[in-house]
Amino acid sequence: MLRKVFLLLAALDQTLGSGKLLRVPLHSRINPNKSELFLPRNITDGNERLRVALKSRQNVEYFGNISMGTPEQHFTVIFDTGSSNTWLPSTNCPKSNAACQRHRQYNSSSSSSHVQDGRNFTLWYGSGSVLGYLSRDTLHFAGVDVPDVVFGEVVFQQQTVFNAVSFDGLVGLSLGRLAWRNTTPFLKLLCTQGFIAECIFSVYLRRGPGKSPSGEILIGGIDKSLFEGQLHYVPIILSHSWMVEIEQTVAGSTKIGDEAGAILDTGTSLVLMPLKTYYKFLESVPVLLGNDNYISCKLKSLPIIYLHIGGKVFPLTPADYLVEMVRGHEKICILAVAPVKMDFWVLGDVFLWRYYTVYDATANRIGLAKAVR
Ligand SMILES: *[C@@H]1O[C@H](CO)[C@@H](O)[C@H](O)[C@H]1NC(C)=O
Ligand SMILES: *[C@@H]1O[C@H](CO)[C@@H](O)[C@H](O)[C@H]1NC(C)=O
Ligand SMILES: *[C@@H]1O[C@H](CO)[C@@H](O)[C@H](O)[C@H]1NC(C)=O
Numbered sequence: 001m002l003r004k005v006f007l008l009l010a011a012l013d014q015t016l017g018s019g020k021l022l023r024v025p026l027h028s029r030i031n032p033n034k035s036e037l038f039l040p041r042n043i044t045d046g047n048e049r050l051r052v053a054l055k056s057r058q059n060v061e062y063f064g065n066i067s068m069g070t071p072e073q074h075f076t077v078i079f080d081t082g083s084s085n086t087w088l089p090s091t092n093c094p095k096s097n098a099a100c101q102r103h104r105q106y107n108s109s110s111s112s113s114h115v116q117d118g119r120n121f122t123l124w125y126g127s128g129s130v131l132g133y134l135s136r137d138t139l140h141f142a143g144v145d146v147p148d149v150v151f152g153e154v155v156f157q158q159q160t161v162f163n164a165v166s167f168d169g170l171v172g173l174s175l176g177r178l179a180w181r182n183t184t185p186f187l188k189l190l191c192t193q194g195f196i197a198e199c200i201f202s203v204y205l206r207r208g209p210g211k212s213p214s215g216e217i218l219i220g221g222i223d224k225s226l227f228e229g230q231l232h233y234v235p236i237i238l239s240h241s242w243m244v245e246i247e248q249t250v251a252g253s254t255k256i257g258d259e260a261g262a263i264l265d266t267g268t269s270l271v272l273m274p275l276k277t278y279y280k281f282l283e284s285v286p287v288l289l290g291n292d293n294y295i296s297c298k299l300k301s302l303p304i305i306y307l308h309i310g311g312k313v314f315p316l317t318p319a320d321y322l323v324e325m326v327r328g329h330e331k332i333c334i335l336a337v338a339p340v341k342m343d344f345w346v347l348g349d350v351f352l353w354r355y356y357t358v359y360d361a362t363a364n365r366i367g368l369a370k371a372v373r
């Protein structure tokens with residue numbers, strides 16, 4: 001009898017352990033206000049600094065649902081591989097803060113599982129900051145309830161950045177370098193508390209709106225039906241950040257960039273290149289139609305960008321890095337590649353449309369394969 005119980009427990013344990021997958025469907029929207037979207041964090045110091053570098057470009061946002069507290073309060077969030085913290089607007093933000101008022105807000109007084117933390121925080125942006133204080137509560141998503149998640153209740157949001165975005169807050173899926181002190185990054189929390197057996201997640205983003213869902217984050221596993229061929233694994237080169245090394249970059253047949261780090265970032269729309277590489281890339285782009293990265297949609301005249309990562313070549317074709325728009329009666333294209341004043345790349349949604357990515361926090365590596373369309 002005892003033995004049977006033991007076996008039964010062991011069997012249960014296995015099902016929970018090895019098979020557990022948390023599936024988060026993502027919806028997308030092109031932001032018609034062409035507002036700025038998230039950009040590269042300044043990772044040179046211990047604080048998380050978000051730099052907003054995009055202006056007046058059409059942005060696609062990918063967001064999913066979570067809820068917080070008891071009873072549950074619902075929010076849409078960006079699951080962001082480029083940062084480690086989680087935050088939501090708070091009901092304690094002042095009426096004068098329109099950006100905050102425009103979004104759903106977390107009310108700690110109406111959650112019985114809320115616990116005060118007592119610390120304040122500030123996250124820096126290029127043009128301002130988001131600030132508030134830390135709280136703890138139960139975060140519900142993908143069918144599980146994760147207790148004691150430390151997150152930021154935001155009482156001030158920079159209007160110019162957050163007014164037009166359609167998500168309320170953000171869940172950071174990075175590894176912790178930028179996390180608030182004494183807090184466990186969300187992914188680690190899911191692993192250590194046994195919500196998933198394998199400390200990995202995978203990202204699939206479909207290009208273009210209108211399809212539903214538009215993508216998926218699979219936490220705890222890999223969905224082999226969403227990519228072609230084998231995953232190509234490369235080590236991360238910066239502890240606690242999803243950064244890999246690009247050995248070199250070639251546009252057409254011209255080398256435009258040397259060795260550089262590259263962050264895989266679901267929270268950024270575009271592909272961002274170090275300035276020097278960007279200027280070399282522009283030399284191979286025939287005509288820009290103005291200073292806002294508009295370009296004619298003649299794909300044939302544009303080069304393929306070849307990123308060499310871990311000894312394998314990952315091409316981005318003009319069809320990948322151009323975004324079509326209609327201006328008046330004219331079809332124009334926007335270069336979805338932009339410069340950034342840093343010495344590393346940010347591979348945002350434009351790259352993730354084409355490549356399925358697996359983030360493995362146990363082996364500290366990232367797997368890449370061509371995504372199915
Ligand atoms: C990053 O932050 C540090 C410290 O605040 C600052 O000195 C540095 O200039 C910033 N780097 C960039 C690229 O913004
Ligand atoms: C999020 O929840 C809303 C209802 O609150 C639902 O309409 C929507 O489909 C959900 N989106 C996702 C991506 O699950
Ligand atoms: C927050 O919840 C409390 C308790 O349910 C309620 O009295 C209060 O009005 C709520 N605040 C807001 C801004 O909704």
Ligand SMILES: *[C@@H]1O[C@H](CO)[C@@H](O)[C@H](O)[C@H]1NC(C)=O
Pocket residue numbers: 118119120133
């Ligand atoms: C947090 O910020 C509030 C409002 O600015 C301030 O009153 C409080 O003293 C701060 N708390 C800490 C621990 O810094």
Ligand SMILES: *[C@@H]1O[C@H](CO)[C@@H](O)[C@H](O)[C@H]1NC(C)=O
Pocket residue numbers: 032033163164165
């Ligand atoms: C675009 O901006 C206008 C003015 O700020 C606002 O009224 C509208 O709701 C915004 N649209 C979206 C989809 O965010």
